[in-house]
Amino acid sequence: xxxxxxxxxxxxxxxxxxxxxxxxxxxxxxxxxxxxxxxxxxxxxxxxxxxxxxxxxxxxxxxxxxxxxxxxxxxxxxxxxxxxxxxxxxxxxxxxxxxxxxxxxxxxxxx
Amino acid sequence: xxxxxxxxxxxxxxxxxxxxxxxxxxxxxxxxxxxxxxxxxxxxxxxxxxxxxxxxxxxxxxxxxxxxxxxxxxxxxxxxxxxxxxxxxxxxxxxxxxxxxxxxxxxxxxxxx
Numbered sequence: 001x002x003x004x005x006x007x008x009x010x011x012x013x014x015x016x017x018x019x020x021x022x023x024x025x026x027x028x029x030x031x032x033x034x035x036x037x038x039x040x041x042x043x044x045x046x047x048x049x050x051x052x053x054x055x056x057x058x059x060x061x062x063x064x065x066x067x068x069x070x071x072x073x074x075x076x077x078x079x080x081x082x083x084x085x086x087x088x089x090x091x092x093x094x095x096x097x098x099x100x101x102x103x104x105x106x107x108x109x110x111x
Numbered sequence: 112x113x114x115x116x117x118x119x120x121x122x123x124x125x126x127x128x129x130x131x132x133x134x135x136x137x138x139x140x141x142x143x144x145x146x147x148x149x150x151x152x153x154x155x156x157x158x159x160x161x162x163x164x165x166x167x168x169x170x171x172x173x174x175x176x177x178x179x180x181x182x183x184x185x186x187x188x189x190x191x192x193x194x195x196x197x198x199x200x201x202x203x204x205x206x207x208x209x210x211x212x213x214x215x216x217x218x219x220x221x222x223x224x
Contacts, residue, residue, distance in 0.1 A: 040216055042117075042214045045211065090153055098210075099159070100212060104153045105153050
């Protein structure tokens, strides 16, 4: 069974803080993705990576950065959190073009 | 650019069929997907269809693809309360070494007794 885990289910941070969201997958997948999910907007792609140390911007990369030092781990970084980054963050990984496997999500609140 | 649209809500009675619709704009999509999200959980792949097919059936699920109109639908037969969830359609675009998915807004399906 493919497992994608995210470091926290719920997180509360203050405006201006640096925030790290961690994602780990155990199936040796090359591709990893970070999305944010907002009501009425669906999922929007922030960044993705198709190999270690490789990253590509998604549709809404502003205010975020990522790090992929090891194949199994993909981190999303909010350099200076703002209230408009309050959202559900979902990580996914894939090997084939067909299916992405999702983690349970991290609900981040920035106050 | 890609844009995937869905209606936001659908309410059906238990035992009826549900039909969730989706329109997409990128004609170069290779696969189209339906994902299910239960409350408090991540997304789970329900089914997918290759772009050169027009129908796929998997137990209670039927996917119809009209490539000319860029319209995708998911029919759930004999809908149960356990089918209550948000359903996302998505289209894929192969880029770099992986596949990039563009998701719709999601349709909240409510199944009433």
